[in-house]
Ligand SMILES: C[S+](C)CC[C@H](N)C(=O)O
């Protein structure tokens with residue numbers, strides 16, 4: 001009992017202490033798969049970005065490093081669409097599939113080490129922290145939804161059919177979550193969650209499997225009120241709020257224009273830190289694996305929203321699909337010019 005309480009306290013303090021170290025607000029990285037694509041990777045494949053764990057791990061390292069150089073405090077692994085079932089369908093053995101999952105975390109941890117070794121006294125990083133300390137960086141192990149594995153864009157419909165129950169989803173995710181939790185990541189990022197059922201499955205798994213690292217649950221929305229399956233974001237957030245292992249709740253891969261109202265909805269039901277990392281506002285065509293411009297998106301608009309999102313109560317900010325290191329650099333700049341550490345620096349000058 002004592003050790004259970006201890007673990008839960010450790011979970012909830014990880015994010016609080018991390019945010020304190022970051023000056024109150026933290027920068028999450030940006031679109032990962034779409035950045036691999038921008039560097040020439042062909043991810044038109046059922047494995048999507050996870051294909052690069054096999055074909056071009058050097059690009060995975062490069063994208064992580066680019067985001068670290070841009071100011072990210074949290075870097076998310078390439079495991080979004082890396083599933084044992086998906087790798088086995090490609091002809092890999094279960095053992096090879098499990099090793100690739102572990103490798104996704106190792107590559108990210110290695111990138112953090114490379115970045116730390118590159119940081120020298122006098123770099124902007126030291127000025128950012130206001131002390132001679134290293135910038136805090138967490139590694140978040142990405143878990144994409146069952147819809148991501150289906151590889152038809154169905155994380156944007158959330159419709160899995162009546163044959164897929166909560167138990168089906170738990171069985172689908174169980175082994176991957178167990179492996180990722182023991183691979184050296186600081187937390188698990190359950191991302192782009194499209195329905196309440198999958199959030200419930202994740203919450204059950206975290207509790208039943210005694211997963212020892214904390215997690216965030218991040219939902220996607222196409223209307224600013226519901227997740228794609230039609231469940232209200234408020235109801236989904238309640239599931240996340242009541243799970244003790246969950247240390248932040250948020251929204252990702254959603255058009256920036258919906259984020260403000262979604263933060264207000266989340267705040268109605270949780271006091272946990274809120275994480276937002278919207279996409280560029282473009283819409284994904286899951287059949288052709290292409291992004292379609294809506295004409296409403298612009299990087300300037302995205303970045304100008306950040307202080308409004310902060311005022312509504314979010315504390316972790318980044319980008320999802322089709323955002324780039326430029327977006328993250330701009331977010332880091334907005335936050336560092338307004339953080340308590342930065343204010344102290346200004347006062348000293
Ligand atoms: C977040 S969506 C853009 C991820 C890709 C999708 N699961 C697919 O395979 O098409």
Ligand SMILES: N[C@@H](CCS)C(=O)O
Pocket residue numbers: 030031032033034049076080142191192253320321
């Ligand atoms: N972490 C994933 C999320 C896709 S919605 C990525 O950035 O590729």
Ligand SMILES: [Zn+2]
Pocket residue numbers: 192252253279320321
């Ligand atoms: Zn995305």
